[in-house]
Amino acid sequence: MFYGAMVWDPWLILSQIVCLQCLYYVTLGLFMFILVGTRVSRMSLIYFFDYSTLTISTVTGWCVIGSFLLSALAGAFYVFHLVERAKKCLDFAATLYIVHLFICIIYGGWPSSITWWVVSGTGLAVMVFLGEWLCMRREQSEIPLTRYRSNV
Incomplete structure (x- = not known):
């Protein structure tokens, strides 16, 4: 993709x-x-969308928190490959977390747990900063000219 116009x-x-x-x-x-x-004995959507499962008082809660943070880490690589522009990383990552917030509100109500907000904010920051860093590395890499030169 050309990045001019x-x-x-x-x-x-x-x-x-x-x-x-x-x-x-x-x-x-x-x-x-x-x-x-x-x-747990049975997986459910409650672990995805209910804010009460993100708790630091149980080992299962820590596992849920770890799952969200590892997904944010993977999300940075998805942004890197799908969006390909450093200046768009914040837009797409914020959109992802806003959609997730709306789904959580529909599923379990307004997230009133401070842990949910901290985990979501940290996940957003990880996705944005790592995605921007990866995109900037690609954007600033040198363009190889050896394959375009003629053998004269």
Whole structure:
């Protein structure tokens, strides 16, 4: 993709948001299965969307917190590959967490736990800063010219 002229393509933006959201939840489900699934008798959506499961008073709560933070770490790589621009990382990561907040409100009510807000804020920060760092490294890398030179 050329980065010169920016063309506003709402379908591309919407598909990137949907793809990022889906990848985030698939990764969250994988980490929940590995970390939380071994500790509970039955996995449920309550671990994804209910703020009361994010607690520091139980080992299962710490596993849920770890799942969310590891998913944010993976989300940075998803942003790096899907968005490819450092200046768009904040927009897409914030959109992901705002959509997650709306789903949590619908599922379990307004998150009144400070732990939920700290974990979500930390996950957002990790996704944004690591995604921007990865994108900036790609944007600032040298363009290899050896393959374009003719053998004269």
